[in-house]
Amino acid sequence: MSQMTVERLHQLFDEQPEHADLIWQGACHDCGRPVTVSAIPRADGIHISGGSLYEPQENRFFLKCEACFAKDPALHNFQDCEVYSRVVGYLRPVAQWNDGKQAEFRDRKLFAV
Ligand SMILES: [Zn+2]
Structure with missing residues (x-):
């Protein structure tokens, strides 16, 4: 389709x-x-x-x-995924952040407590 x-x-x-x-x-x-x-x-x-x-x-x-x-003739996994994260105290979609904050988001590291 x-x-x-x-x-x-x-x-x-x-x-x-x-x-x-x-x-x-x-x-x-x-x-x-x-x-x-x-x-x-x-x-x-x-x-x-x-x-x-x-x-x-x-x-x-x-x-x-x-x-x-x-x-596989079907197309899979083509829809954008909205990711929310915390920026300056608010939860906002990462796609709406400014370029500098998006770069900072990519630099963030996950760690287990
Ligand atoms: Zn291919």
């Missing part, structure tokens, strides 16, 4: 001024290896090669290489 539909691909092609080929480059969501997925419109339909493409939320794309798609 999160996989790209033909209707959505046509919509993306229509948004392109020249109806050019669509190419996505990035890391495979599962194995992290670089992957390039291309969608090329032809007379007999859209040809997709290089891997698979997912859009679980509008304009948020994920790629899978062909090997990982063959192992």
Whole structure:
């Protein structure tokens, strides 16, 4: 269901001024290896090669290489996780902290009492 539909691909092609080929480059969501997925419109339909493409939320794309798609075609663990922690006396989502405080959060160490 999160996989790209033909209707959505046509919509993306229509948004392109020249109806050019669509190419996505990035890391495979599962194995992290670089992957390039291309969608090329032809007379007999859209040809997709290089891997698979997912859009679980509008304009948020994920790629899978062909090997990982063959192992498991479903997309897992793609949703952001909101992490709350204490900053200057308050519990706030870490994503809303300023850059300096986020750097300080990454430097924090866990320890067992
Ligand atoms: Zn992969």
